[in-house]
Amino acid sequence: MGAAHLLLVDDEPGIREMYGRLLSRAGHRVSVAANGLQALEVLRNDLADVMITDIRMPGMDGLELVRKARAVDPRLKVIIITAHANVDSAIEAVTLGAFGYIRKPFSKQQLADALDRALTVRAAEQVSCEAEPDLPCDFTGIVGQSEPLERVFRMVRRVAATDATILLTGESGTGKELFARAIHASSQRSAGRFVSINCGALPEALLESELFGHIRGSFTGAVRDKEGLLVYANGGTFFMDEIGDMAPSTQVKLLRVLEEREAVPVGGTKPQKVDVRVLVATNMDLDDRVKQGRFRADLFYRINVIPIHIPALRERREDIPILVAHLIQKHVRSSGLPMKTFSPEAMEKLLAYAWPGNVRELENLVQRCLMLSDGPIIGPSEIPLGGHGGGGTPAPATFSSSDTAEDLTLEELEKRHILRVLEHTGWHRKRTATILGIDPSTLYRKLERFGITAEE
Secondary structure (H helix, E strand, O other): OOOOEEEEEOOOHHHHHHHHHHHHHOOOEEEEEOOHHHHHHHHHHOOOOEEEEEOOOOOOOHHHHHHHHHHHOOOOEEEEEEOOOOHHHHHHHHHOOOOEEEEOOOOHHHHHHHHHHHHHHHHHHHHHHHHOOOOOOOOOOOOOOOHHHHHHHHHHHHHOOOOOOEEEEOOOOOOHHHHHHHHHHOOOOOOOOEEEEEOOOOOHHHHHHHHHEEOOOOOOOOOOOEEOHHHHOOOOEEEEEOHHHOOHHHHHHHHHHHHHOEEOOEOOOOOEEOOOEEEEEEOOOHHHHHHOOOOOHHHHHHHOOEEEEOOOHHHOHHHHHHHHHHHHHHHHHHHOOOOOEEOHHHHHHHHHOOOOOHHHHHHHHHHHHHHHOOOOEEOHHHOOOOOOOOOOOOOOOOOOOOOOHHHOOHHHHHHHHHHHHHHHOOOOHHHHHHHHOOOHHHHHHHHHHHOOOOOO
């Protein structure tokens, strides 16, 4: 990212001097403050892009500073640094609006990574406000600081500025579109449009019309010419989710777009120029689908220029407390729900769960608990993860000593969990999809792939 105005707050002069010099050498303009009062004075006179602050300071502590600083500038990104890290303070910091949370001692690279993410989101918010002035600027960003997520952040920073095609893989609910938007916001095409389409949500004919456009009279109902989304996105980024569901005939046409940079509308003969950066995503194993003859090998090689795998939530459990705090803040702010927190025992229950629906499932649960739980503290009995409490999410499958989780593939674990949820809902597929935190169309494809029928 480019140069920014940073505010460094710490009561230790040596810390201010060391990190102030480090950040200045990186090209940033750095202001320093020895306490919260000085920091607020700086912000009132000269708004900063990012504030980096300790928690434990005499007088006003870092958490109170976060609250008051964001009252001065709601767009301010705050990174908390402390040697006294625990789950409770992490939750409180993020609930108050902190963007990141890193423990002392930390490396220069850890600080640089956290700062880069904060500045990326800050820049993306600015782009969003400028590109769509009539809409509220509400870029929530990607929450987490675990090592699996850090690896993705590092890869995104390396490739965002290029124009290369990127294949985002990962389970449903992991946030692939959020990463696609982050890539767009950090790219040289950020001033252009970000256009997305779900390839699994549309029938073949309608998908082709949406992608490539059509000519008037080319089919029943085509009463006028229609510009395709690929052309509409010229100068920007085009994101195709669930590309593994695309029909073979549509795959051929998409391949031409990637090779020739032109699209022919349905029913037309004259190609139209396409100038977009293409990002695609799937929750399937495309390599396996190529072997099965269900996905074109030449298209796979075209879209698999830079693969980025988004980790499942169970692979980054340390992010759950921060995610929960962020989601509480999000729904309290957007829906006017009363502020609540999860008890330590409830948090342990969340940390122990497998989360087959990933972040989407976690968000559904947090919102449900905010609406239905009694009192300001959400206890473990109020978290519907065990198949009780009005159709909540069943717990992960249990195994006998002769059939342990270690003996099963991830695919078999997923199949068994889906079966348990189906049995719990009486094979109500729409309700099952809601509990799993996935789209009904995704559930139907999984049932077909696993060969699951009601007879089982």
